[in-house]
Amino acid sequence: MNLRQLEVFQAVLQTGNMSAAARLLCITPSAVSKAVAHTELQLGYRLFVRTPAGLTPTPEAQVLAAESTGIHRQLDALRRTARNLGTSDTGDVRLAAIPSITHEFLPRVLQEHALRYPQVGVEVRTIHQDQMTQALLTRSVDFCLGFYKHPHPQVRSELLVSGRMYLAVAQAVWTRAPRAVTPAARLAQVPVIRLVGDDPMRQSIDEIAQRLGTPAGPGLQVQTSRLALDLVRRGMGWTVVDFLTATQLDPQAMVAVELHELPPMSLYSYHARALPPGLPATRMLAMLPGLLHQALSAKVA
Incomplete structure (x- = not known):
């Protein structure tokens, strides 16, 4: 199964019919049908059967789906990285942060980022600290924000700022x-x-x-x-x-x-060691120290 066949296979899996898969891939339904038929011929077994609900994957297709989903996700990440590297003012950034950062600090970051880079799309997820490893290693996000140094060996922690509790x-x-x-x-x-x-x-x-x-x-x-x-x-x-x-x-x-009795706590950015953030994400990260120091200059009662 080559990469194009994998794309068609995943599109049909996601949509459940040829026409919707064709729209997703920006090709004709007949091209999707021919690609599926050719793949089935090469493999020697059916991938989908027609049911009243649409195209249903066969048991063999379900096994292939489990094995190929990660590859398909990596291809999406590769396309996004290639697009981000090739453009100076466009692209997208996907980040995740713990709830306290999402609600208290991130709105200021998003507002400033939108002013500087209006053509860059931003996707924000609110997750807990223990969910960040999976999000980073599956490349669901470019970077995360959280308190304390991340313990996972495949995740790199970059100190942004420290402050009292x-x-x-x-x-x-x-x-x-x-x-x-x-x-x-x-x-x-x-x-x-x-x-x-x-x-x-x-x-x-x-x-x-x-x-x-x-x-x-x-x-x-x-x-x-x-x-x-x-x-x-x-x-x-x-x-x-x-x-x-x-x-x-x-x-x-x-x-x-x-609380002077407690040591200061630190805010970090995290990213997968094997996949450093691309240009749009790096630009957003570069904004954070200045905005953090502005936030900390606010008077605490």
Whole structure:
């Protein structure tokens, strides 16, 4: 099966009929039909059977589909890379970031990028840290943004900026809390909103809770820092947030206490070692340090 036959095969798999596959490939339905027939003749078995629902892959075709999907995805990545290298002001960028970056910082990046490179398309995915390896190694994205250095040996981490972590609590809760030796100690009897799983931020939350002597108990545990912060805004407890999130808190409603007890946390960009970002992605990455320092210059309450 050559590459053209693979393209036709994948198109028919995705669409379920010859006409739709032809539109996807910008060729005629008869060309799709001839390509499928020629491939079947070479292989010696049927690839599709006609059913009321359309063209259904045979068991043999299902095995081929599982083996060839990765190759087809790599071809798409190759075309995109070739297109990006050959044009100076067009192309596309695919990136993924953890929720706190997507919601708090990325809109500023996308706005500035659109002003500088209006002809470049951008695809943004919001994923969790443990999903980034697959996204990068399957070439679903050009680069990712997240906190902490990535542990996978095939993923390269590039440091962008470091900053302190903050304890976030509602202004009303903070006002009611009794005075203490240290600002954070005022919240010793206030519930903590933790993160589930092995999120690195959970370790920081647990360490601060232990330092404060926060009463043990089941408490509230959520999957994302964004949801934890929403619960904090409702006066249900405190949590720990990163430096970017802290700069966006409304000082009228929230208090952010800098945590000198914890080491600074770092924001990184990640990419697959075997596939460095192309020109459009590299240009976007080059914008990040300046925009990050602008964000960090905002006053934290």
